[in-house]
Amino acid sequence: MGAGPSASLRPVTTSLARSGDASFVVRLDTFSGPLDLLLHLIREQEIDITDIPISRVAEQFLQAVHALGLNEAAEYLEMAAQLLRIKIQLLLPRPFDDEEWEDPRAELVRRLLEYEQIRELAEWLAEQARQHGDRFARGWIPEPPEQPDRPVTVGLEELLLAVERVIEAMPEPVLHRVVPRPLDVEGATRRIRSRFDERDEWTLGDLVGRSRSIADLLSSLLAVLELARVGFVRIAQRQPFGSVVIRREPTDAAA
Amino acid sequence: MNRLTQLLEAALFAAAHPLPLSELAKLQPDASHEELLEGLRALRDQYERGGHAVDVVEVAEGYQLVTRPEFAEAIAEAQIVRRPRKLSQAALETLAVIAYRQPVSRAEIEEIRGVSVDGVLRSLQERGIIEAVGRGEGLGRPMLYGTTALFFELLGVRSLDELPRLEELSVALRPPSDLGELTGS
Amino acid sequence: MNRLTQLLEAALFAAAHPLPLSELAKLQPDASHEELLEGLRALRDQYERGGHAVDVVEVAEGYQLVTRPEFAEAIAEAQIVRRPRKLSQAALETLAVIAYRQPVSRAEIEEIRGVSVDGVLRSLQERGIIEAVGRGEGLGRPMLYGTTALFFELLGVRSLDELPRLEELSVALRPPSDLGELTGS
Numbered sequence: 178m179g180a181g182p183s184a185s186l187r188p189v190t191t192s193l194a195r196s197g198d199a200s201f202v203v204r205l206d207t208f209s210g211p212l213d214l215l216l217h218l219i220r221e222q223e224i225d226i227t228d229i230p231i232s233r234v235a236e237q238f239l240q241a242v243h244a245l246g247l248n249e250a251a252e253y254l255e256m257a258a259q260l261l262r263i264k265i266q267l268l269l270p271r272p273f274d275d276e277e278w279e280d281p282r283a284e285l286v287r288r289l290l291e292y293e294q295i296r297e298l299a300e301w302l303a304e305q306a307r308q309h310g311d312r313f314a315r316g317w318i319p320e321p322p323e324q325p326d327r328p329v330t331v332g333l334e335e336l337l338l339a340v341e342r343v344i345e346a347m348p349e350p351v352l353h354r355v356v357p358r359p360l361d362v363e364g365a366t367r368r369i370r371s372r373f374d375e376r377d378e379w380t381l382g383d384l385v386g387r388s389r390s391i392a393d394l395l396s397s398l399l400a401v402l403e404l405a406r407v408g409f410v411r412i413a414q415r416q417p418f419g420s421v422v423i424r425r426e427p428t429d430a431a432a
Numbered sequence: 433m434n435r436l437t438q439l440l441e442a443a444l445f446a447a448a449h450p451l452p453l454s455e456l457a458k459l460q461p462d463a464s465h466e467e468l469l470e471g472l473r474a475l476r477d478q479y480e481r482g483g484h485a486v487d488v489v490e491v492a493e494g495y496q497l498v499t500r501p502e503f504a505e506a507i508a509e510a511q512i513v514r515r516p517r518k519l520s521q522a523a524l525e526t527l528a529v530i531a532y533r534q535p536v537s538r539a540e541i542e543e544i545r546g547v548s549v550d551g552v553l554r555s556l557q558e559r560g561i562i563e564a565v566g567r568g569e570g571l572g573r574p575m576l577y578g579t580t581a582l583f584f585e586l587l588g589v590r591s592l593d594e595l596p597r598l599e600e601l602s603v604a605l606r607p608p609s610d611l612g613e614l615t616g617s
Numbered sequence: 618m619n620r621l622t623q624l625l626e627a628a629l630f631a632a633a634h635p636l637p638l639s640e641l642a643k644l645q646p647d648a649s650h651e652e653l654l655e656g657l658r659a660l661r662d663q664y665e666r667g668g669h670a671v672d673v674v675e676v677a678e679g680y681q682l683v684t685r686p687e688f689a690e691a692i693a694e695a696q697i698v699r700r701p702r703k704l705s706q707a708a709l710e711t712l713a714v715i716a717y718r719q720p721v722s723r724a725e726i727e728e729i730r731g732v733s734v735d736g737v738l739r740s741l742q743e744r745g746i747i748e749a750v751g752r753g754e755g756l757g758r759p760m761l762y763g764t765t766a767l768f769f770e771l772l773g774v775r776s777l778d779e780l781p782r783l784e785e786l787s788v789a790l791r792p793p794s795d796l797g798e799l800t801g802s
Binding site for chain 3: 441486
Binding site for chain 3: 313314315316317331332333335336337338339340342343344346
């Protein structure tokens with residue numbers, strides 16, 4: 178199923194379909210819509226667009242829609258319906274002398290021509306984009322360190338909206354007064370000192386533990402610092418961002 | 433290179449996007465229109481004579497420094513830059529309709545293309561190639577679309593005037609529509 | 618300029634980041650290390666001799682093209698490259714708190730906004746919209762922030778008193794709790 182008799186200019190993607198009687202080849206995914214498919218059928222068979230043999234084209238169109246698995250595509254089905262409607266209108270007897278008669282194909286022809294123009298323009302755009310796509314703009318602009326930041330704009334309205342957002346997002350004000358809780362460094366020092374009876378080395382996290390409050394945490398930290406100051410422990414960090422280790426100093430000096 | 437030419441080079445170099453003449457004029461407020469054009473010409477000459485890989489192009493109603501096309505293959509192959517993503521046929525056709533009929537509503541585009549263009553419009557808008565330019569009359573006051581400066585940048589054209597006129601197209605029979613109005617005059 | 622020098626120029630110009638020699642080597646795989654360095658030197662020479670406003674410099678990550686400093690300044694002054702841009706939501710909200718509560722400490726802003734404002738404060742300060750105006754009472758004597766003359770200029774108001782709904786909003790923006798009470802005294 179390689180190359181069919183028609184070498185479409187557009188990219189080949191997937192399945193081919195061949196209709197029984199008329200030998201035309203259509204390719205799935207290469208059509209950007211029912212007008213495209215219709216135009217393809219007409220142009221490929223070198224049909225005069227102003228005198229479309231609707232009966233034949235409608236049949237081919239339907240076959241193609243089936244073959245392409247486009248049965249689900251409302252747009253294609255709509256076009257198929259329109260073609261059949263035109264076919265029927267053409268079959269109706271018309272008065273020989275009726276000057277008011279309008280070819281039921283006229284509107285379709287107009288749309289097809291209009292669409293064909295758009296396609297030609299699209300091709301021009303594609304070629305233009307392809308050519309210009311080979312010209313690259315500067316990809317990256319290093320920030321000169323000494324240059325001031327870009328100027329900014331602020332509007333009053335913007336500012337007021339921001340204020341309102343902030344107020345909106347604010348938690349309910351705390352109405353009760355927080356009872357002051359004094360730091361208890363002495364108590365914490367006693368507690369921490371006693372923990373070194375268990376072992377000689379603690380990480381700061383383990384030592385301070387999960388404090389019940391900020392005051393407790395601060396008390397513990399101050400206690401550790403105080404113990405380090407008096408030489409009871411040494412504070413070390415073996416690697417950057419590693420955990421802080423508190424180690425009891427050898428007690429020979431004290432002993 | 434004289435001072436103005438140097439300033440022009442520095443500005444085009446630092447901006448990356450196309451700069452209109454009105455912006456470039458700020459570099460040396462006492463420089464005339466002609467002097468600016470002369471400076472841009474001098475810069476081009478300098479690039480040409482020096483055998484540089486870059487060039488000044490006129491695009492999207494401005495001036496921009498870009499690499500010469502003959503080096504595209506090599507630097508794309510070396511994976512130093514990626515070529516811009518190709519536009520799909522659907523995107524190209526939609527762009528063609530918008531370019532020629534802007535401002536235009538989704539319904540009008542769909543009427544011409546015969547398919548739904550919802551997804552294509554969204555993606556073109558996200559890529560900044562088209563934008564909503566207002567609302568039309570009529571039912572539901574539909575959003576109207578137009579092309580952006582990036583559209584011209586992508587194509588490497590100065591403005592709508594550089595797009596082919598409908599009369600120049602090979603499609604023989606002109607449809608009895610108002611398709612020609614935008615470019616016709 | 619020979620082909621390699623041209624390729625180097627095109628690559629450095631179009632690349633999205635500084636290019637190390639290893640990447641530049643991909644442009645012409647048979648070129649030696651020395652030839653690449655020679656090419657970069659040739660490009661520099663060409664810029665120098667031609668009196669160009671650009672230059673090749675080596676940074677930690679590799680080679681890049683830059684505007685010469687003396688022109689960078691002129692461009693910054695002409696403000697053609699750096700278009701004014703809007704502040705982020707986060708910056709605006711922080712600015713709003715400072716405008717209505719000044720002088721105000723970082724802790725207080727953070728309490729009101731419920732998020733860390735470290736980065737935002739720094740960037741607002743760098744842009745000259747706010748400044749440190751003193752130090753507060755209490756633990757650590759925290760830095761206090763206020764708005765600058767540039768802020769009023771941007772808003773188009775002459776002074777704090779001209780900010781709309783000043784009294785009402787400054788009360789509404791009171792921090793949910795008083796910071797001093799937490800640590801006790």
